[in-house]
Amino acid sequence: MGLHDDSLDYHESDPPGKIEIATTKSTSTQRDLSLAYSPGVAAPCGEIAETPEDAYRYTAKGNLVAVVSDGSAVLGLGDIGPVASKPVMEGKGVLFKRFADIDVFDIELDASSTEAFVGHVAAMEPTFGGVNLEDIAAPDCFTIEERLREQMDVPVFHDDQHGTAIISGAALINAAQIAGKDLGDLNVTFAGAGAAATATARFFVSLGVSTENITMCDIDGILTSDRAAQGELHQYNREFARDRTPGDLADAMDSSDVFVGLSAGGIVDEAMVRSMAENPIIFAMANPDPEIDYHAAKNAREDTVIMATGRSDYPNQVNNVLGFPFIFRGALDVRATEINEAMKVAAAERLAELAREDVPDAVVKAYGEQPLQFGPEYIIPKPLDPRILFELAPAVANAAVESGAARRELDLSQYVEHLEARLGKSREMMRVVFNKAQRDPKRVVFAEGTDVKIIRAAYQLIDQEIADPVLIGDREQITQTISELGLSFSPDILDPAEMELDTYAETLYERRKRNGITRRDAAERITDGNYLGSVLVERGEADAMLTGLTHQYPAALRPPLQIIGTDDDADYAAGVYMLTFKNRVVFCADTTVNQDPSAEVLAEVTRHTAALARRFNVEPRAALLSYSDFGSVRTAGAAKPRRAAERLRENPTVDFPVDGEMQADTAVVEEMLTGTYEFSDLDEPANVLVFPNLEAGNIAYKLLQRLGGAEAIGPMLVGMDKPVHVLQRGDEVKDIVNMASVAVVDAQEK
Incomplete structure (x- = not known):
C-alpha cells in the first residue's frame, strides 16, 4: 500500500478522524454528575455572569483554541472548500495538543463573504481563548485577520502568514550569523507575493532587514512602483513595490544575499544561485517541491550555501509547528488580548538561540542519529525538541507582559515548572530535585569523564547551575571533544597521568589492605576512574560520584561499595x-x-x-x-x-x-x-x-x-555512606543530568 491508501486507512479506522472530546473531571458517581451539570453547574454560571473573567477559572476557555478555515487555500491542494479541509484542521488540532497541550475545536466555515466570515468568528469569542486562522486565500486573509483583531479581545493569529514568518525569521538570524553578515545589510529577494511572503517580508523588517533592500516577485515579475500605480498589486504587497527597472526573478536574485521562496517548485536554477552574493542564504519553502532542489543549490557553487526548505528530508526544515503551539501556549497563559509583533519577535529570537545550544539525545535519535550541531546544516531546532515548549512559551508570555498585551503576569520560574509538568510527571518530579540542587550545587565526580555523553551532561550541569562536575580522564581527549562539540565551558578535569596519586593510593590501600589489596595493587588500581572517583568522595574532595555508563552494573558498583561503603545505619545498598x-x-x-x-x-x-x-x-x-x-x-x-x-x-x-x-x-x-x-x-x-x-x-x-x-x-x-549513583549503559544525557541532580540533593542532606 502507498501513502495515499495508508492515509485513508489511518483516518477511516474507528473512530473516524483524529480528535475526540475527553472529560477532565470524575464522572463516575451520581454526585459527580450533579456537580458537572444540574444542579451544581449553576454555581460557576452565577460567578461568571457576575465576573466574565471568571470563565478562565471555571471553564476550559483558557486552554481552548478555534482553528478556523474556509478551505480556500489549503497547502498543496488549493481551494477545496470547507468540508474537504476538515482533515487538515483536525490535524492542526493534533499538533496543538501534542506539542503544547492545547485543546482545539476545528471550525470549517461556509461563509458567503469576508464580512460573513468575520461575523461568524467574532460571535464565537465567548467560547475560545484564542483563534488560529488557517488556509484562507489572499488577500481576504489579510482583511479577515485585521478585522478580527480589531473586534476580538483574544489572540487572533493567521498561521500561514505569521508562522512561516517567525520560523524563517529565526533561521535568518542564525544564517546571517554563520554567513558573517548583518541583518541590516542583507539584500533579500522574495519569490511569491501572497500572504506568507508578504507577512514574512514584514517580519524580516521587524528583525532588522531594511525595507529598501527587499525585492519581491510574483508570477509577472518584480513588484515595481509602475505596477502598483497601474493597480496590478493589492494593498498588502504594494508596500514592497520598488522604483526600479522591471525584470524577472533571475534579475531580482542577481547579487542578492538571501532568496526566500514561497511560490512554486522548480522556478530557480543553478545559474540563478551562482549569480547571488558570497555565501548565499536560500530558503526554498515551496511544498512539496522547493523552488530549487536542495542538492542542486548546494552544488551550484563552491562557497557556503546555507539552505532551508519546507521538507523534513533535508536539513533546516522551516516547519510552522515550531511556532504556533508554543506561541499560543504563552499567549493563553497570560490571557493575552493579541499576539503582537513583540511576541513574534521574542519567539523568533529564542528559537534562534535554542539552535545554538546542545541538542538532547532523544532529538538526535528521532532524526536518525545524524549529528545536530549549530552550523549551515542546523540553523533551527527540530520540531520534536521538547525544550521548545518551555523556552518559547515563556519568551512569548514575557513579551506579552512587557508590551502590555497580557491581562495577568506570571512568575517565569514557576511557569517553566508548570510547562514541564505538561510534558509528563517525571519532569515535574525532577524539577523539585533541580530546584533543590540549584540552591547549593555540589562537586560531583564522573569516573568516565572522556565519554561524550558525560561531557555534554557536565556542560548542562554547569549551565543550569546544578552541580560542579569533575571529569576524570585524559585531559587532551576531553578538551578535544569539548571543542568538537562546540561547547563553551571549562570543566574541572582530573587526568590521572598528570596527578600525584600516592596519597590516593594509600587511602585505597588502608581501606582494602585486609581484603587482599597490596600497596602495589592499590597503586595500579588508583589510575582507574572508578577507584579514583571513589577515593575522592571518601576523602571529601568530591561530594558525590557517578559511574557505570561504560561498565557492567556490578563492576561499576564494586569500587564505591569497597571504598565508601554503606551508611552508618545501613548494611546494604x-x-x-x-x-x-x-x-x-x-x-x-x-x-x-x-x-x-x-x-x-x-x-x-x-x-x-x-x-x-x-x-x-x-x-x-x-x-x-x-x-x-x-x-x-x-x-x-x-x-x-x-x-x-x-x-x-x-x-x-x-x-x-x-x-x-x-x-x-x-x-x-x-x-x-x-x-x-x-x-x-x-x-x-x-x-x-x-x-x-x-x-x-x-x-x-x-x-x-x-x-x-x-x-x-x-x-x-x-x-550508601556518601552519594554514589550507578548509571545504566545506554543512558541519555538527560538521564545523567537527572542522576547528578539527585546526587547533589543527597550530598546536601548528608
Whole structure:
C-alpha cells in the first residue's frame, strides 16, 4: 500500500478522524454528575455572569483554541472548500495538543463573504481563548485577520502568514550569523507575493532587514512602483513595490544575499544561485517541491550555501509547528488580548538561540542519529525538541507582559515548572530535585569523564547551575571533544597521568589492605576512574560520584561499595527506580542490587527508599509486596515481607505508614485496599513498592515502564555512606543530568 491508501486507512479506522472530546473531571458517581451539570453547574454560571473573567477559572476557555478555515487555500491542494479541509484542521488540532497541550475545536466555515466570515468568528469569542486562522486565500486573509483583531479581545493569529514568518525569521538570524553578515545589510529577494511572503517580508523588517533592500516577485515579475500605480498589486504587497527597472526573478536574485521562496517548485536554477552574493542564504519553502532542489543549490557553487526548505528530508526544515503551539501556549497563559509583533519577535529570537545550544539525545535519535550541531546544516531546532515548549512559551508570555498585551503576569520560574509538568510527571518530579540542587550545587565526580555523553551532561550541569562536575580522564581527549562539540565551558578535569596519586593510593590501600589489596595493587588500581572517583568522595574532595555508563552494573558498583561503603545505619545498598505515570508516582525497590533479601534487608531498603521519596517532596506510603494478602498464604516467601512490615511498624524512628505482605494490586488500587482491607495501616494507595526479591523488582518495573507507559528515573542507589549513583549503559544525557541532580540533593542532606 502507498501513502495515499495508508492515509485513508489511518483516518477511516474507528473512530473516524483524529480528535475526540475527553472529560477532565470524575464522572463516575451520581454526585459527580450533579456537580458537572444540574444542579451544581449553576454555581460557576452565577460567578461568571457576575465576573466574565471568571470563565478562565471555571471553564476550559483558557486552554481552548478555534482553528478556523474556509478551505480556500489549503497547502498543496488549493481551494477545496470547507468540508474537504476538515482533515487538515483536525490535524492542526493534533499538533496543538501534542506539542503544547492545547485543546482545539476545528471550525470549517461556509461563509458567503469576508464580512460573513468575520461575523461568524467574532460571535464565537465567548467560547475560545484564542483563534488560529488557517488556509484562507489572499488577500481576504489579510482583511479577515485585521478585522478580527480589531473586534476580538483574544489572540487572533493567521498561521500561514505569521508562522512561516517567525520560523524563517529565526533561521535568518542564525544564517546571517554563520554567513558573517548583518541583518541590516542583507539584500533579500522574495519569490511569491501572497500572504506568507508578504507577512514574512514584514517580519524580516521587524528583525532588522531594511525595507529598501527587499525585492519581491510574483508570477509577472518584480513588484515595481509602475505596477502598483497601474493597480496590478493589492494593498498588502504594494508596500514592497520598488522604483526600479522591471525584470524577472533571475534579475531580482542577481547579487542578492538571501532568496526566500514561497511560490512554486522548480522556478530557480543553478545559474540563478551562482549569480547571488558570497555565501548565499536560500530558503526554498515551496511544498512539496522547493523552488530549487536542495542538492542542486548546494552544488551550484563552491562557497557556503546555507539552505532551508519546507521538507523534513533535508536539513533546516522551516516547519510552522515550531511556532504556533508554543506561541499560543504563552499567549493563553497570560490571557493575552493579541499576539503582537513583540511576541513574534521574542519567539523568533529564542528559537534562534535554542539552535545554538546542545541538542538532547532523544532529538538526535528521532532524526536518525545524524549529528545536530549549530552550523549551515542546523540553523533551527527540530520540531520534536521538547525544550521548545518551555523556552518559547515563556519568551512569548514575557513579551506579552512587557508590551502590555497580557491581562495577568506570571512568575517565569514557576511557569517553566508548570510547562514541564505538561510534558509528563517525571519532569515535574525532577524539577523539585533541580530546584533543590540549584540552591547549593555540589562537586560531583564522573569516573568516565572522556565519554561524550558525560561531557555534554557536565556542560548542562554547569549551565543550569546544578552541580560542579569533575571529569576524570585524559585531559587532551576531553578538551578535544569539548571543542568538537562546540561547547563553551571549562570543566574541572582530573587526568590521572598528570596527578600525584600516592596519597590516593594509600587511602585505597588502608581501606582494602585486609581484603587482599597490596600497596602495589592499590597503586595500579588508583589510575582507574572508578577507584579514583571513589577515593575522592571518601576523602571529601568530591561530594558525590557517578559511574557505570561504560561498565557492567556490578563492576561499576564494586569500587564505591569497597571504598565508601554503606551508611552508618545501613548494611546494604539498594537500587530504586522512580516510575511516573500521568497522575501518579511510585518508587520501586530493590530493582538492581540484592538478589534474595531477608526480612531485615527488606525493612532497611524500605526505610531508605522512603527517605529518597521525600527528596522528591513525596510523603511515602510503603507496601511490602508478595503474592499473598495479609496471611492468605502461609509460606516462607510470604512470611518474609510480613516480618519486614512488622519490624518497620515496631521501629519508633519510622514515621511513615507501612504495611504488608500484600499483593501489588491491593497496594495500588484504593477500592481494593480500603474496601476489602479496612484494617490496613495504609489509608491511601502505596507509593513505595518494595519487592520480595531482585527478580520480581526488576521484572515489575520494566513491565510497568514498557506496557504501563511509565517513565523511569533511576536506578538511584540508596543506603550508601556518601552519594554514589550507578548509571545504566545506554543512558541519555538527560538521564545523567537527572542522576547528578539527585546526587547533589543527597550530598546536601548528608
